[in-house]
Amino acid sequence: MSQSRRSFASDNVAPAAPEVMAALARVNQGSVHSYGDDPETLRLTALARQSFGTDLTIFPVATGTAANALALAVLAPPFGAVYCHEAAHVNTDECGAPEFYTGGAKLLPLASPDGKLDARQLDAPIAHAREMGVHHVAPAAISISQATEWGTVYRPEELRTLTAAAHKYGLRVHMDGARFANAVAHLGCTPAEASWKCGVDVLTLGATKNGALAAEAVIFFKPELAQDFELRRKRAGHLFSKLRYMSAQLCACFEDELWLRHGRNANTLATRLAQGLTQRGIRLVQAVEANEVFALMPVKIIAALRAQGFEFYEWPAPRIDNQPIVRLVTAYDMVPADIDALLAAIAQV
Ligand SMILES: Cc1ncc(COP(=O)(O)O)c(C=O)c1O
Structure with a gap:
């Protein structure tokens, strides 16, 4: 990893x-x-x-x-x-x-x-x-x-x-x-x-x-x-x-x-992540308004990301079109490169 x-x-x-x-x-x-x-x-x-x-x-x-x-x-x-x-x-x-x-x-x-x-x-x-x-x-x-x-x-x-x-x-x-x-x-x-x-x-x-x-x-x-x-x-x-x-x-x-600056940074990166996922054909299931992104992720992509060491949860909600919902949370200290690394790994799959 x-x-x-x-x-x-x-x-x-x-x-x-x-x-x-x-x-x-x-x-x-x-x-x-x-x-x-x-x-x-x-x-x-x-x-x-x-x-x-x-x-x-x-x-x-x-x-x-x-x-x-x-x-x-x-x-x-x-x-x-x-x-x-x-x-x-x-x-x-x-x-x-x-x-x-x-x-x-x-x-x-x-x-x-x-x-x-x-x-x-x-x-x-x-x-x-x-x-x-x-x-x-x-x-x-x-x-x-x-x-x-x-x-x-x-x-x-x-x-x-x-x-x-x-x-x-x-x-x-x-x-x-x-x-x-x-x-x-x-x-x-x-x-x-x-x-x-x-x-x-x-x-x-x-x-x-x-x-x-x-x-x-x-x-x-x-x-x-x-x-x-x-x-x-x-x-x-x-x-x-x-x-x-x-x-x-x-x-x-x-x-x-500091708390509000941290909140803003996490939110900005969640928006970056949401946009990147959408561009790669992944559907979002909720509006991204804070620092959490809920997306319908094909199991093949989930497996590939996990194999590369990315961690995230499958959300305990019913699947949609047989795809699980995953929750991706951004943190106050993340930088754009952290988001781009995940997006690049998805693009590869
Ligand atoms: C909405 C919400 N409330 C409260 C908490 C606080 O939980 P903890 O007791 O783990 O600090 C969390 C943590 O995940 C949360 O997501």
Whole structure:
């Protein structure tokens, strides 16, 4: 396997960014207070408030699963219902962590072809829940992914319509922002315009896929929701005593808009990849709006690429015209040559 082959399996196969490593080295001296009572964590709050232009509360944790599950635990009681897309990471890839940390709330998956929820999809399930009363889990929240698991991005007007419907039904709105930077970069709007200004109550902001070593953040835009989060994070074992290191990674991402520059680069390369695939006769199955490309790939090409050391996943969705769907993910640190190497290998086949 050639060392120069970049993996397209996920964006978390990328290394940590030099800026993040430098930030870790910078805070790695002297003694400071533990458990978040340190200057770097204070600085993180200031930087996040500046980036989002509002008076938010931010809590670092180490994984996206913890961030999502703990955020949902605030929004949904043990007897609550959380509506999400059927392909949502919380529904398919978190080993029941949302159910565990909420103490039993039920995820109710909804289907759509592009990974997005539509406001009208809430009407029937909510009406049903109301009709069933005490026999049904109580509608509590929606969880939406931005960008979605199908690589698409909600536009602000779509978000506003969806969150208005959720709020009308008394539901809180959680956004899984593992790829929020990619979404903002695609929309060309401010982080505020893609989150709290569109009615998002809690955002789990990913950094690990986008250049951090291991750091995600739970961001509350409503102070009353943040009240007992510290206790939940501690109980879940996600309050790091040396929190300065987590905070330093997130600070490095916010500084000089590194996170958005990273998101833009990954998106640009996904677009380059999508165009190259199309030119080579490979069909895309979703609009490429962030850093994920979903393509119908003949098995012969898949085998040839794998034999040359390229890594990517076949997506667990039904085949189309007997061809599997593959997911190709670009990362913040890739360069055009990484994309061109894959395209050249396809051209050879
Ligand atoms: C949409 C989404 N949310 C959250 C996560 C975070 O997962 P982890 O717990 O692996 O950090 C991922 C990672 O693949 C993801 O794709």
